[in-house]
Each structure stands twice: as structure tokens, then as C-alpha cells.
Amino acid sequence: MNYWLMKSEPDEFSIDDLMACPNQTEAWHGIRNYQARNFMRDMMQVGDQAFFYHSSCKVPGIVGIVEVVTRPYPDSSAFNPNSKYFDPKSDPAQPRWVSVDIRFVEKFNDIIPLSLIKTLPQLADMYLVSKGSRLSIQPVTAEQWHAVLMLTR
DNA sequence: GCCAACGTTGGC
């Protein structure tokens, strides 16, 4: 059982969009970074939990919790020329990119802003606040997970 | 919109 942080631009796919999905579950498409893919492909397990993070928006921050509900499987959007995630170099016989399905667990009453996280000593080691951090899927330690949850309770 | 920090590509 691992903890993660997964970024999404709310203009593209917000936690409210996830809540509105059938079974409040959706495929996590479009990971096109090898390090993020490797985390997903090699480390993610059914039952893992992740913070849902809104990026590239007015108030970036953690907005809730989701759960991984499938094993990794080939990301079909890589084979779809009409998808913005199309990758002509991904061979269907040997898929380069993977997806998992995630299910909504909880939406926090208030967003936990990145600006707040940056001020907290107990979260100073989060990958999210490390210099040059760009990964859209990041591991979170149990200590960090619980420290964040403390802010919501 | 700016730009720092990364990641990827491709010539050599």
C-alpha cells in the first residue's frame, strides 16, 4: 500500500469532474513522462491512495483523495490520432504508456494550497515542494500523508 | 505572459 500525489489541471479534469463520472471512476490517461510512468507501471497497486492536486490554476493545491482501482494497463489514448495524447512512437504491440483507473474517495472542505504546504516544516521534504519538481505522479510518504490529513481534520 | 527547471531529440 503506497501513497501518491497526482496532478491534474482543473480546466482539463477536476476533482468535481471525477465525482461526476460513472462510479466516480475514470481512467488516468495521458502520462507522457517516463519517471511518472515507471511509478505507475512498477509501483502502483490496487488500493493505493493518492492526493488529487490541482495544478496550473489560480490556487494550486491538494483538493482531495482518490484510490487506485486497477492494475496498470496500456494507455489507449496513445494510439488514437485524434487524441491530444497521441504518441505515434507508441507501438500497440509494445505499448509505451500506461493508465490506471482511479476512484473518488473524498473532497476536502477547503483546498490545501501549495502556498500553505510550502510553509510547513513537516512537509518540507515533500517532492511537491522540492526545487524543479514537475512530476505529475509523485510518491508521498506515510508521514507526509498523515501530516497533510491533519490539516483537514 | 514570463521564465526557471527539466526532459527529449538528434546531429556529430
Place this chain on the structure above:
DNA sequence: GCCAACGTTGGC
């Protein structure tokens, strides 16, 4: 394998 050029991410 090096590295310059280019592309992307994402906070501000």
C-alpha cells in the same frame, strides 16, 4: 555518448 536546441511544466 555528448550536448545544443527545442519542447514542456507549472508557479508566479
